[in-house]
Amino acid sequence: MLATFARVYVDDLEAALPTFVELTGEQPRLRFTYRGLNLASIGGYLLLAGSEEALAPYRGTHATAIVESVDHVLRITEQHGGEVLDGPNEVPTGRNLTVRHPGGATIEYVEFHAAARSTFS
Numbered sequence: 001m002l003a004t005f006a007r008v009y010v011d012d013l014e015a016a017l018p019t020f021v022e023l024t025g026e027q028p029r030l031r032f033t034y035r036g037l038n039l040a041s042i043g044g045y046l047l048l049a050g051s052e053e054a055l056a057p058y059r060g061t062h063a064t065a066i067v068e069s070v071d072h073v074l075r076i077t078e079q080h081g082g083e084v085l086d087g088p089n090e091v092p093t094g095r096n097l098t099v100r101h102p103g104g105a106t107i108e109y110v111e112f113h114a115a116a117r118s119t120f121s
Helices: 013-024 052-058 070-079 114-120
Strands: 003-010 030-034 037-042 045-049 063-066 083-091 094-100 106-112
Touching: 003 013, 003 052, 013 037, 013 045, 037 052, 045 052, 070 083, 070 094, 070 106, 106 114
Parallel strands: 003 045, 063 106
Antiparallel strands: 003 063, 030 037, 037 045, 083 094, 094 106
């Protein structure tokens, strides 16, 4: 794992960002849209904004983890009896996979492409 983000679901990204800028002392590293959502990573948070309908499929996901290899996570998931809920998919930042692990934790794993990875150096 390269990084882990706590997911924060918000109604309005522009209204939410100033508070998180102040809390973290950072500016958003990544901002992008995906499936009707507006997203921004800032500090240890991933803010997701959209309508209730757009957010509904994602609210059950507990965290987002940035990993070296989605394929490696997929192998571990299969070995330990986890359930792939979505993916692997091509996404604006690289590839992702959402998994429900034994015990019930639901995590999104993202393998960044070079441009997204450069935001963390």
